[in-house]
Amino acid sequence: MSEIVLDVRNVTRDYHSKGTMFTKPKVVHAVKGVSFTLEKGKTLAIVGESGCGKSTLARILTMIDAPTSGELYIDGDRIDIADQAVTPALRRKVQIIFQNPYGSLNPRQKIGDVLTEPVLLNTDKSAAERRDMAMEMLKKVGMLPEHYNRYPHMFSGGQRQRIAIARALMLNPSLLVLDEPVSALDLSVQAQILNLLADLQDEFGLTYVFVSHDLSVVKYIADEVMVMYFGEVVEYGSRDAVFGNPQHDYTKTLFAATPRADVASIKTRLAAKAALV
Amino acid sequence: MPLLEIENLTVAFDTSAGLFTALNKVSYSVEKGEVLAIVGESGSGKSVAMLAVMGLLPSTATVTADKISFEGLDLMAMGANERRRIIGKDMAMIFQEPIASLNPCFTIGFQIEEVLAEHLKLDRRARRIRAIELLHAVGIADGEERLDAYPHQMSGGQCQRVMIAIAIACEPKLLIADEPTTALDVTIQKQILDLLVQLQRDTGMGLIMITHDMGVVAETADRVVVQYKGRKMEEAGVLELFENPKSGYTRALLSALPENAVGDRLPVVADFVPEDEGAPA
Numbered sequence A: 001m002s003e004i005v006l007d008v009r010n011v012t013r014d015y016h017s018k019g020t021m022f023t024k025p026k027v028v029h030a031v032k033g034v035s036f037t038l039e040k041g042k043t044l045a046i047v048g049e050s051g052c053g054k055s056t057l058a059r060i061l062t063m064i065d066a067p068t069s070g071e072l073y074i075d076g077d078r079i080d081i082a083d084q085a086v087t088p089a090l091r092r093k094v095q096i097i098f099q100n101p102y103g104s105l106n107p108r109q110k111i112g113d114v115l116t117e118p119v120l121l122n123t124d125k126s127a128a129e130r131r132d133m134a135m136e137m138l139k140k141v142g143m144l145p146e147h148y149n150r151y152p153h154m155f156s157g158g159q160r161q162r163i164a165i166a167r168a169l170m171l172n173p174s175l176l177v178l179d180e181p182v183s184a185l186d187l188s189v190q191a192q193i194l195n196l197l198a199d200l201q202d203e204f205g206l207t208y209v210f211v212s213h214d215l216s217v218v219k220y221i222a223d224e225v226m227v228m229y230f231g232e233v234v235e236y237g238s239r240d241a242v243f244g245n246p247q248h249d250y251t252k253t254l255f256a257a258t259p260r261a262d263v264a265s266i267k268t269r270l271a272a273k274a275a276l277v
Numbered sequence B: 001m002p003l004l005e006i007e008n009l010t011v012a013f014d015t016s017a018g019l020f021t022a023l024n025k026v027s028y029s030v031e032k033g034e035v036l037a038i039v040g041e042s043g044s045g046k047s048v049a050m051l052a053v054m055g056l057l058p059s060t061a062t063v064t065a066d067k068i069s070f071e072g073l074d075l076m077a078m079g080a081n082e083r084r085r086i087i088g089k090d091m092a093m094i095f096q097e098p099i100a101s102l103n104p105c106f107t108i109g110f111q112i113e114e115v116l117a118e119h120l121k122l123d124r125r126a127r128r129i130r131a132i133e134l135l136h137a138v139g140i141a142d143g144e145e146r147l148d149a150y151p152h153q154m155s156g157g158q159c160q161r162v163m164i165a166i167a168i169a170c171e172p173k174l175l176i177a178d179e180p181t182t183a184l185d186v187t188i189q190k191q192i193l194d195l196l197v198q199l200q201r202d203t204g205m206g207l208i209m210i211t212h213d214m215g216v217v218a219e220t221a222d223r224v225v226v227q228y229k230g231r232k233m234e235e236a237g238v239l240e241l242f243e244n245p246k247s248g249y250t251r252a253l254l255s256a257l258p259e260n261a262v263g264d265r266l267p268v269v270a271d272f273v274p275e276d277e278g279a280p281a
Helices: A055-060 A088-093 A111-122 A127-140 A145-149 A157-169 A187-206 A214-223 A239-244 A247-257 A263-276 B045-052 B080-086 B108-119 B126-135 B157-166 B185-205 B212-218 B237-243 B248-255
Strands: A005-015 A026-039 A043-047 A070-072 A077-079 A095-096 A173-179 A205-213 A226-229 A233-237 B005-016 B018-030 B034-037 B062-065 B067-070 B093-094 B174-180 B206-211 B223-227 B230-235
Touching: A005 A055, A026 A055, A026 A070, A026 A173, A026 A226, A026 A233, A043 A055, A043 A214, A055 A173, A055 A205, A088 A095, A088 A111, A095 A157, A111 A127, A111 A145, A111 A157, A111 B108, A111 B237, A127 A157, A157 A187, A187 A214, A187 B248, A205 A214, A214 A239, A226 A239, A226 A247, A226 B248, A233 A239, A233 A247, A247 B045, A263 B212, A263 B237, B005 B045, B018 B034, B018 B045, B018 B230, B034 B045, B034 B212, B045 B062, B045 B067, B045 B093, B045 B174, B045 B206, B093 B157, B108 B126, B108 B157, B126 B157, B174 B185, B185 B206, B185 B212, B206 B212, B212 B237, B223 B237, B223 B248, B230 B237, B230 B248
Parallel strands: A043 A205, A043 A226, A095 A173, A173 A205, B034 B206, B034 B223, B093 B174, B174 B206
Antiparallel strands: A005 A026, A005 A070, A070 A077, A226 A233, B005 B018, B005 B062, B005 B067, B223 B230
């Protein structure tokens, strides 16, 4: 049996809002009892619409937020950030890439500093070593060494997402959480980034948790799919099972709502339109 | 006579690095009752063309064209005042970010009624009734209570419905939708697209759908214009475009769709289009 990188057991997360003079305190159950395991080198896609708790789950997996209850194991170790501080060794294991490449890079930081900063903070490598690592990584993500001294505003959205990916990989993580990494990108750039992610996964044996609302991307990249709806997992299974034979009504609604770009469905639509006139 | 006719439209922006041509001699037309999709990626000039027609470009832009006519009226020869009587009334536009396009300081009722007062000179009572009617038409059932809501009290999909209500308030002959569903969830996207197509069918207006999403094109368009780097690459009926794309760029766009993936890597545009093709001259 292959190695389990991520083991999530019955994780919940509640957010409490304080009451004011006029309103009662409220509790929002953002994530309600989510469990799954993920093997090394696989991709799990988490699908759902805004407010379904998928980003909250991503924050829990990256140890930004503590779960209200439930257990989280990464590489077999129990993680409980509510009780103990996150060690640098632990931080190195999990990295995150965000949706908006324009917002996730510091505009006043050169690309070289963007890439070397995580190494500086989490290891005791020398400046020269850090620089070499960054150069190496730039090449890996399809950028050039001369980009090292440039600022984020000099790059396009796709290039910035490549930089964000490079930064996440600097510490050689085993798990990468991708929160809508391609939804802000153009179609052709999206294709390039998806290809890059697939190449990197093969090369480093990375495990991906891929948060997305775009089913066509999910179908392309995922091994396993989890559909969330109002904080609950309504469907979880292999990609072929979920796409081939969706069980839950919400999953079916989601599939029905996804625009279809094939010739047969255009013909059906045009025929229906002609029949109305 | 086409509803909107554009011939050799060129838009250039004056930048610190010199003149940048965002749109290079693009021509197309829309008929009454037709859904035209304009597809392209960022920088293809797809929005710029429509902003030029609406007169919404900043002063750094230079617009030249052989012809921009709406219902036979020459928009280029028109003064600003004359143009304003058409824009927002016979020709309306909705934008990508519904929450950002509404004014956060005013109720949605006020914002819908503003158009009615400006263009149709309705009195207060008639405006109120018409505003409720419009909210019903865009699928907001409790319109009467919603009139007093502020944009932040509504979801993104609801705000887009309000934007559509404002746009169709004066029963326009042409509606331009600039990426109307890009910021929305798929289930909401479906509802908004269905609403737009249904309104278009009921009123017989022309609809221009600006989008980068081939799925949206497939679901809504009659005819499609594909743009790349400020140039028109292809114009075809929707079925023809998907069945038998002529230009290399269209083929690239279609094969970059993840659902069309063959093998385990996606083809990219550079595989289809040489670097210099379509670059603004």
